[in-house]
Amino acid sequence: xxxxxxxxxSLSASVGDRVTITCRASQGISNYLAWFQQKPGRAPKxxxxxxxxxxxxxxxxxxxxxxxxxxxxxxxxxxxxxxxTYYCQQYSDYLWTxxxxxxxxxx
Amino acid sequence: xxxxxxxGGGLVQPGRSLxxxxxxxxxxxxxxxxxxxxxxxxxxxEWVGFIRSKTYSGTADYAASVKGRFTISRDDSKSIAYLQMxxxxxxxxxVYYCSKVIRTWGKYxxxxxxxxxxxTVSS
Numbered sequence: 694x695x696x697x698x699x700x701x702x703s704l705s706a707s708v709g710d711r712v713t714i715t716c717r718a719s720q721g722i723s724n725y726l727a728w729f730q731q732k733p734g735r736a737p738k739x740x741x742x743x744x745x746x747x748x749x750x751x752x753x754x755x756x757x758x759x760x761x762x763x764x765x766x767x768x769x770x771x772x773x774x775x776x777x778t779y780y781c782q783q784y785s786d787y788l789w790t791x792x793x794x795x796x797x798x799x800x
Numbered sequence: 801x802x803x804x805x806x807x808g809g810g811l812v813q814p815g816r817s818l819x820x821x822x823x824x825x826x827x828x829x830x831x832x833x834x835x836x837x838x839x840x841x842x843x844x845x846e847w848v849g850f851i852r853s854k855t856y857s858g859t860a861d862y863a864a865s866v867k868g869r870f871t872i873s874r875d876d877s878k879s880i881a882y883l884q885m886x887x888x889x890x891x892x893x894x895v896y897y898c899s900k901v902i903r904t905w906g907k908y909x910x911x912x913x914x915x916x917x918x919x920t921v922s923s
Binding site for chain 2: 743
């Protein structure tokens with residue numbers, strides 16, 4: 694299985710901060726990488742697919758980049774509603790795997 | 801508007817079976833692949849499996865942790881995807897989410913998620 698490793702596991706930030714989360718794949722996955730946001734007690738929400746394409750309705754302050762094994766999710770200006778846990782996920786092969794999650798907390 | 805509603809969760813004894821349903825609306829269900837993902841209490845997301853549309857064989861793939869015990873099926877006439885879970889174990893306790901999956905260039909990715917249904921495996 695392809696292992697996905699996110700860093701950091703958690704971070705504290707203030708409203709208006711630029712936030713970057715990293716996701717590394719154990720082998721090359723081209724750009725078959727998605728990002729999700731999950732708030733406590735809620736279902737995940739799809740943010741990005743194909744490493745950098747925004748899902749419909751996702752604010753433009755979210756962006757993704759990367760290819761191969763190293764990827765990033767950036768929130769350009771953190772908003773109050775962005776405090777949540779973020780997951781990456783690879784879909785390069787048919788054994789899809791998620792990262793362990795990054796919790797973004799209020800500083 | 802795409803909507804997915806899971807049902808069928810509850811308390812079940814170890815070794816028993818349970819079937820979850822995912823009722824879809826707002827899109828052409830028969831044209832879409834569907835997937836199940838679970839989340840154990842306090843843990844991260846774990847992919848369970850997915851089923852292709854009949855246009856692309858209608859077959860399913862599963863995570864190693866559930867292969868041989870879980871079966872995903874679909875009834876396109878009712879717009880429902882099912883997750884049949886057999887030989888349940890305590891470690892299968894989780895919230896189970898279904899998701900509409902988009903196929904592009906031969907690859908699949910998640911789009912819309914349901915609200916989830918809780919399965920508790922305990923005696």
